[in-house]
Amino acid sequence: xxxxxxxxxxxxxxxxxxxxxxxxxxxxxxxxxxxxxxxxxxxxxxxxxxxxxxxxxxxxxxxxxxxxxxxxxxxxxxxxxxxxxxxxxxxxxxxxxxxxxxxxxxxxxxxxxx
Amino acid sequence: xxxxxxxxxxxxxxxxxxxxxxxxxxxxxxxxxxxxxxxxxxxxxxxxxxxxxxxxxxxxxxxxxxxxxxxxxxxxxxxxxxxxxxxxxxxxxxxxxxxxxxxxxxxxxxxxxx
Numbered sequence: 001x002x003x004x005x006x007x008x009x010x011x012x013x014x015x016x017x018x019x020x021x022x023x024x025x026x027x028x029x030x031x032x033x034x035x036x037x038x039x040x041x042x043x044x045x046x047x048x049x050x051x052x053x054x055x056x057x058x059x060x061x062x063x064x065x066x067x068x069x070x071x072x073x074x075x076x077x078x079x080x081x082x083x084x085x086x087x088x089x090x091x092x093x094x095x096x097x098x099x100x101x102x103x104x105x106x107x108x109x110x111x112x113x114x
Numbered sequence: 115x116x117x118x119x120x121x122x123x124x125x126x127x128x129x130x131x132x133x134x135x136x137x138x139x140x141x142x143x144x145x146x147x148x149x150x151x152x153x154x155x156x157x158x159x160x161x162x163x164x165x166x167x168x169x170x171x172x173x174x175x176x177x178x179x180x181x182x183x184x185x186x187x188x189x190x191x192x193x194x195x196x197x198x199x200x201x202x203x204x205x206x207x208x209x210x211x212x213x214x215x216x217x218x219x220x221x222x223x224x225x226x227x228x
Contacts, residue, residue, distance in 0.1 A: 004157075031214065042120075042202065042220040043158065056215060091157055095214065102148070103216060105157040 004029075004094050004106035005074075012112045019079040019086070021109045025094030031055075032075040033103060034067055037089040049075060050097070082113045117141050120203055120219025129228050133190040137203035137219045140184065144205040144217075147179050149188045152200045152221065161201075162188060193226045200224070 005024040013019050025032050034046040048056040049069035060067065064082075069075040079086055089108045095101040120137045127133055135149075146165055150158035162177035164170045170177045176189040186205075190197055200221040206214065 033214070033216075035216075035218075043204075043216075043218040045215045045217070048214055058215075101214075102160055102163050103214070104160060105150075107157040108155075110155070 004092055004104055006090075006092050006106035006109050008109060009107065010110045010112075012114060013082050014114055015083055016081050019082050019111055021077040021079075021090050021092075021111070022074040023077070023092030023094075023106060024074045025092075026104055029094035029096050029104075031095045031097040031101075032069050033093040033095075034075075034077050035091045035093065035105075037091060037108075039088075043091065046077075079111070082111070084113050087111055087113045115140060117217050118203065118205065118219045121222055122220055124223040124225055126225045126227060127193055129193060129195060129226055131193050131226070133188075133193050133197070133224060133226075135188040135190075135201050135203075135222050135224070137186050137205075138184055139186075139205060139217075141205075141207070141217075142181075142184070143207040145208045146206050147177070147186050148204040148216070149175075149177055150202040150204060151197075152202060154199075158202055193224075195226045195228045198225050 032049045035043040037043050045059040047060050047067045064080045066078045091108045093103045093105045095103045118139045149162040151161050152158045167179045167181045174191045178187040200223050202221045203219040204216040
């Protein structure tokens with residue numbers, strides 16, 4: 001029973017490049033969430049998606065960040081023109097959906113911007 | 115004021131001790147309360163999940179929720195060195211949609227000394 005799968009686990013990008021982080025939810029889960037964890041800080045909500053829909057993007061920075069969860073394939077978190085401040089751990093989570101459902105996290109993608 | 119407050123620690127205890135971890139919150143709409151354990155460079159692992167007030171026990175772990183005081187606790191009995199990790203409290207409201215968003219504390223770093 002595979003859990004939430006994220007790749008790449010580690011990614012190094014130079015300033016100005018693009019970073020793409022992928023997430024495959026647990027089998028049977030149709031809701032995906034992205035969180036960011038900065039050094040010495042807690043997990044911060046970024047975006048909540050269902051298939052082909054963004055439900056809540058209140059935690060997404062206004063510029064350079066975007067997320068999608070297409071009908072087929074994994075969810076993608078895309079960061080354009082990365083800056084050093086984007087260096088963080090990005091966690092994807094999934095749930096079956098609906099109220100009261102628990103949310104399970106992947107192992108994370110560690111982005112380093114040099 | 116943060117919505118969720120958690121003492122960052124670090125908390126160091128001898129093996130076999132009872133550990134008490136706590137969070138306070140300000141949003142009375144929170145109804146679902148969770149504790150996650152996170153090892154270094156790993157994703158958060160769900161430990162306990164409770165709805166509304168009361169106690170829940172699972173093995174060596176007990177979660178307590180006091181909604182009147184807006185205070186939640188996690189107790190670990192007979193602590194083991196393998197319990198050494200960061201413990202994150204998380205919570206959310208009800209109503210579906212955007213309220214699936216989890217709000218996390220900053221985490222408490224626990225070290226259990228053999």
